[in-house]
Amino acid sequence: MELYAWLFMRVSGIVLLFLALGHLLIMHVIHNVETIDYHFVAHRFMTPFWRTYDLVMLWLALLHGLNGARTLIEDYVGVRGWRVFSLASLYILGFIFLALGSLVILTFQPVGG
Amino acid sequence: MKVTLKIKRFNPEKDEKPWWAEYTVEAEPTDRLLDALNAIKWYQDGTLSFRRSCMHGVCGSDAMLINGSNALACKVLLKNLGENIKVEPMRGFRVARDLMVDLEPFFDKYKQVKPYFITHSVTPEKERQQSPAERERFDDTTKCILCGACTTSCPSFWANPEYIGPAAIVNAHRFVFDSRDEGREERLEILNHRDGVWRCRTIFNCVEACPRGINVTRAIGEVKKALMFRKL
Numbered sequence: 001m002e003l004y005a006w007l008f009m010r011v012s013g014i015v016l017l018f019l020a021l022g023h024l025l026i027m028h029v030i031h032n033v034e035t036i037d038y039h040f041v042a043h044r045f046m047t048p049f050w051r052t053y054d055l056v057m058l059w060l061a062l063l064h065g066l067n068g069a070r071t072l073i074e075d076y077v078g079v080r081g082w083r084v085f086s087l088a089s090l091y092i093l094g095f096i097f098l099a100l101g102s103l104v105i106l107t108f109q110p111v112g113g
Numbered sequence: 114m115k116v117t118l119k120i121k122r123f124n125p126e127k128d129e130k131p132w133w134a135e136y137t138v139e140a141e142p143t144d145r146l147l148d149a150l151n152a153i154k155w156y157q158d159g160t161l162s163f164r165r166s167c168m169h170g171v172c173g174s175d176a177m178l179i180n181g182s183n184a185l186a187c188k189v190l191l192k193n194l195g196e197n198i199k200v201e202p203m204r205g206f207r208v209a210r211d212l213m214v215d216l217e218p219f220f221d222k223y224k225q226v227k228p229y230f231i232t233h234s235v236t237p238e239k240e241r242q243q244s245p246a247e248r249e250r251f252d253d254t255t256k257c258i259l260c261g262a263c264t265t266s267c268p269s270f271w272a273n274p275e276y277i278g279p280a281a282i283v284n285a286h287r288f289v290f291d292s293r294d295e296g297r298e299e300r301l302e303i304l305n306h307r308d309g310v311w312r313c314r315t316i317f318n319c320v321e322a323c324p325r326g327i328n329v330t331r332a333i334g335e336v337k338k339a340l341m342f343r344k345l
């Protein structure tokens with residue numbers, strides 16, 4: 001189990017590097033934040049490619065971060081009760097964000113063109 | 114040259130908490146820290162306790178925290194430490210007295226990795242042969258003297274004393290990569306559990322601490338890799 005977590009951290013790290021760089025390039029270099037509005041995003045989400053891109057980035061980034069936080073908690077929260085509590089909160093929070101993010105990306109329908 | 118040593122002392126039978134003692138000794142710059150400790154013990158204060166045996170960096174008894182980093186007292190020279198030297202016991206283990214820590218848990222972990230040859234095949238008539246290249250494969254990890262400097266310099270170990278620790282992994286590596294050994298699977302299985310190699314966060318403190326110059330982090334990395342390719 002720890003083996004797969006470890007492997008996932010390396011692989012997702014590498015993949016994220018490219019995804020995040022691509023994201024940065026598009027959102028902040030080619031366009032800049034002032035010109036990005038609802039229409040821009042809505043237009044982008046017309047293509048399945050960008051939806052997939054964002055979905056993959058969401059899952060990898062969130063799980064990568066969650067696993068990192070899990071590691072920190074396991075290393076540094078010594079008291080059993082607190083550790084169980086922190087881990088439980090982390091997983092619940094992680095699940096909510098993951099579900100919410102995926103829902104938006106998958107079901108988004110532009111309104112008012 | 115005059116050196117002042119600040120030594121963290123603790124006698125669990127008498128002291129409530131550790132305290133600092135200060136000693137000044139006259140010494141040569143080329144003397145080792147151990148010589149200064151001996152000068153204190155023999156001529157100033159016989160109650161100071163520390164382990165030492167070979168005095169030549171071979172037995173691994175006198176690893177301690179010297180000016181903030183783990184080293185063997187018999188291997189560091191006074192001229193490299195300055196005039197004010199701080200000496201403490203290694204971190205992460207119970208202090209038995211002064212500079213001596215209780216190494217029982219350390220050796221328990223060492224025993225966990227089965228640090229001996231395991232063979233299932235029929236014993237050959239002559240010795241089990243190995244090519245120079247096969248011997249070279251694990252040469253680095255044969256040098257360990259079990260001083261404990263690596264394990265007690267590891268933040269992962271401080272945070273979680275259950276972590277098997279770099280020293281035990283080094284000694285497992287010595288057999289895992291030995292072509293004559295047949296206990297590879299058993300040992301890898303032990304290192305694969307949650308307090309095994311995966312607790313290593315690649316901090317490299319162990320590499321810096323090792324008095325034998327063993328590339329400890331690399332050895333741990335090689336075990337991780339072996340585990341990965343075994344499973345995939």
Ligand code: SF4
Binds near residue numbers: 258259263280323329
């Ligand atoms: S690997 Fe180095 S630091 Fe660790 S116990 Fe062996 S000799 Fe000491």
Ligand code: FES
Binds near residue numbers: 167168172176187
């Ligand atoms: S006394 Fe043996 S290693 Fe220092």
